[in-house]
Amino acid sequence: MDTHTPAPAPPPGCPAHGSGARVPLYGTEFAADPQAYYAYLRHYGPTAPVELAPGVDATLVTDYQAALQLLQDSASFRKDARLWRDFNEGRVPRDSPVVPLLAYRQNCMFSDGGEHLRLRQAITDSMARVDSHRLARSTERISDYLISQFGSRGSADLLGDYAKQLPLFVFNELFGCPAGVGDRVLFGISGMFDGVNAEKATAVLFGAVQELVTLKRSRPGDDVTSWLMQHQANLSDQEMVDQLSLLLGAGAEPLRNLLGNTLHRLLTDDRYADGGGLIGEALDDTLWDNPPMSNYAPHYPAADMEFAGEKVQAGDLMLVSFAAANSGLALTAARTAGSNRSHLAWSAGPHGCPSKEPARHITVTAIEHLLNRLPDVELAVPEDSLIWRPGPFNRALATLPARFTPVPSSGDGDARPGTAAASSGAPFGAPSGQEGKGERKGRWSQFLSWLTN
Numbered sequence: 477m478d479t480h481t482p483a484p485a486p487p488p489g490c491p492a493h494g495s496g497a498r499v500p501l502y503g504t505e506f507a508a509d510p511q512a513y514y515a516y517l518r519h520y521g522p523t524a525p526v527e528l529a530p531g532v533d534a535t536l537v538t539d540y541q542a543a544l545q546l547l548q549d550s551a552s553f554r555k556d557a558r559l560w561r562d563f564n565e566g567r568v569p570r571d572s573p574v575v576p577l578l579a580y581r582q583n584c585m586f587s588d589g590g591e592h593l594r595l596r597q598a599i600t601d602s603m604a605r606v607d608s609h610r611l612a613r614s615t616e617r618i619s620d621y622l623i624s625q626f627g628s629r630g631s632a633d634l635l636g637d638y639a640k641q642l643p644l645f646v647f648n649e650l651f652g653c654p655a656g657v658g659d660r661v662l663f664g665i666s667g668m669f670d671g672v673n674a675e676k677a678t679a680v681l682f683g684a685v686q687e688l689v690t691l692k693r694s695r696p697g698d699d700v701t702s703w704l705m706q707h708q709a710n711l712s713d714q715e716m717v718d719q720l721s722l723l724l725g726a727g728a729e730p731l732r733n734l735l736g737n738t739l740h741r742l743l744t745d746d747r748y749a750d751g752g753g754l755i756g757e758a759l760d761d762t763l764w765d766n767p768p769m770s771n772y773a774p775h776y777p778a779a780d781m782e783f784a785g786e787k788v789q790a791g792d793l794m795l796v797s798f799a800a801a802n803s804g805l806a807l808t809a810a811r812t813a814g815s816n817r818s819h820l821a822w823s824a825g826p827h828g829c830p831s832k833e834p835a836r837h838i839t840v841t842a843i844e845h846l847l848n849r850l851p852d853v854e855l856a857v858p859e860d861s862l863i864w865r866p867g868p869f870n871r872a873l874a875t876l877p878a879r880f881t882p883v884p885s886s887g888d889g890d891a892r893p894g895t896a897a898a899s900s901g902a903p904f905g906a907p908s909g910q911e912g913k914g915e916r917k918g919r920w921s922q923f924l925s926w927l928t929n
Contacts, residue, residue, distance in 0.1 A: 498527040501536075501771065501868035508864060510770065510871070514538060514800035522784035523794075528868040529574045533562060534793040535786075536771060538800035540807055540820070542784040546775055546796060547825035550588060552783075553775040553794070555827060557586050560776060561791030576668050576678040577869060578774055578793070581718040585726065585827065592826065595719060598709040600830050602700050606650065611834060612841050618645040619845040623883070627849065630882035631856060633875045634846075635736050640666070642842050643731035647724050652699030653688060660684035661724060669729045669870065682721055689716045727831060733768030733872040734759070735839050740862070740876055741766075742843070743855045755843050759836065763802075764811060767821035770799035770871040798823070799871060853880040 499517060500506065506513050517524035522539035537543045546553050557580035562568050568575065580586050584595035622641055626632040644665060648658040661684045667677025688701060693713075696702035701720060704711060711719065741748065741758045748754045773796040777788045788794065798820040801807070807818055822829040829835070847853065856877040863874045 498525040498533055500527045502527070502529050502866055504866050506868075507866040510799060511803060514797065514803065517797075517800065518804070521786065523786050523788075526795075526868075528795075529572050531567065531569050532572055532574055532793075533567075534795050535788065536795050536797050536800075537784070538797045538804070539784065540801040540804050543796045543798075543801045543820060544824055546783070546794065547773060547820075547823060547827070550826055552778055552781065554588050554778050555586050555592070555775060556580065556588055557774065557776070559778075559791045560793055561789070562793065564791070571675055573674045574868065576674050577772075581722065582712075582715045583718040583722040585722055594709050595711075595715065596826075596830065598704055598707040598711060599719065599723065601707060602703040603831055603834065605703055606700065606834060608834075608837060611646075611650075611837060614649050615642070615646055615838050615841040616845050618642055618649070619842055619849075621645075623846065623849050627883040631877070631879045634739055634853075634878050635873055635876045638842075638846065639736035639739060639876070640732050642735065643728040643838065646731075646838055647728050650699065651688070651701045651720065651724065652692065652697045653684075654691065657684045657688050657691070661688075665725050665728055668725060669867075681725065682717060685717050685720045685724070686713075688720065689713055723831075727835070729870065730768040731835050731838060733870055734762065734835065735842055736873055736876060737766040737768060737871065738762045738839060738843060739846075740873060742847075743853070743876075743878065744859045755840050755847075759839060763821035764819050765803070766871050767798045767802065767819070768871060769821075769869055771795050771797045772869050773798075773823055773827065796820070796823070849883060850880040853878050 499513060501513070517526070517536065517538050522537060522542035524536050524538055526534050526536045528534050537546055557563075557578060560568075560578070563575075563579075582595075584592055584599060587595055619638075619642060622638050622645075626637045632638065641662075644662050648661060653661055660680050664677045664679075664681025664684060668674050668681065689705075690713075692699075692701045692705060696705065700723070701716075704716060704719060738755070738759050741762050742755070745758075748758050775794045775796075777783070777790050777792055777794070779790050781788060802819045802821065811818065822832045856879040862876070865872045865874050
């Protein structure tokens with residue numbers, strides 16, 4: 477950086493104004509204009525001091541090359557959250573809303589070396605067994621159900637009514653969740669990422685997944701949970717719970733955001749409408765400009781060292797800003813040249829997203845199906861009135877109000893078992909009809925009832 481170039485002014489409302497304090501990434505000001513914060517953070521250099529929540533300090537990597545170095549150097553930077561020095565020394569509040577997403581679990585995200593390879597291979601092999609055609613049919617069936625709940629109104633919140641629920645339903649079906657378990661999974665994941673009583677939500681999620689593991693040990697099915705159990709990695713019950721919770725949470729929430737952010741792009745940029753939709757292009761642009769997980773990939777230096785010109789200590793919490801790296805000068809030329817594989821939205825290195833192709837497939841299928849059912853859907857409020865959810869990790873809207881010509885709540889378009897649209901494949905892990913009786917109260921239970929009516 478040119479020493480004569482003045483540092484940019486802190487973003488409006490930033491409490492770090494002239495105080496030397498860490499820059500907070502959890503307020504409404506950050507959510508409203510994160511790029512202004514990233515521009516300010518870059519004046520620190522490739523890394524910057526941030527606060528993820530009150531009392532939770534971290535170093536944020538904002539530079540693309542530095543981010544790649546950290547993500548690919550598994551010898552110098554570890555994923556094992558038990559190394560987190562501030563947490564171990566009691567400086568992080570145990571009830572902080574960010575702790576459930578950073579605390580150690582026995583899964584591939586928080587492991588290193590041979591243990592990481594074993595746990596990750598179990599996931600990649602099991603996910604590879606998911607048939608793409610069957611996944612598309614499942615996504616369409618769930619899309620039909622969700623649209624049937626709001627289609628006759630002529631208006632909907634495409635976040636709360638569609639984008640938030642569809643990934644959770646798809647993953648519940650993929651993992652063979654019966655009614656009562658699936659309801660609690662939906663509650664747990666939503667609470668963890670919304671930061672609403674996150675500690676209780678986490679307990680609910682893990683309790684539900686433990687019940688699912690117990691069920692599948694005795695009654696395996698044609699689903700990802702059973703395939704994980706049958707894998708040669710020979711996962712213990714605790715490893716199963718932690719792996720499944722990772723897949724359900726870290727899969728469903730980013731997918732919700734990707735679906736919502738891509739819909740937002742399609743509804744607010746005439747370029748896509750003029751080109752006949754171009755859902756794939758809108759999806760790629762979203763991954764560049766509004767990646768669903770904007771700041772994550774927690775790592776910890778294995779020893780005191782110098783990184784990107786700054787001294788870091790063993791056990792420091794370091795995160796990668798995928799959003800800041802994507803929007804930096806280093807990637808401008810690559811994006812201009814049309815390279816859609818250069819961005820970091822899927823992370824990189826040994827811990828890169830193992831399910832990016834299914835995620836793309838679900839997103840494109842869900843949006844195509846929605847637009848086919850609601851061809852004249854449009855934003856129902858001015859774009860500048862939309863509110864983005866606060867939080868250090870996600871980039872997600874709070875709501876996406878839309879209007880459209882009402883469609884029948886049920887009819888020939890509904891893909892239910894026995895119809896032509898559904899007859900080519902049953903749901904993943906379809907219940908026997910005897911599970912969860914007396915518990916059919918939540919959203920997942922209602923969907924399962926709808927399937928069999």
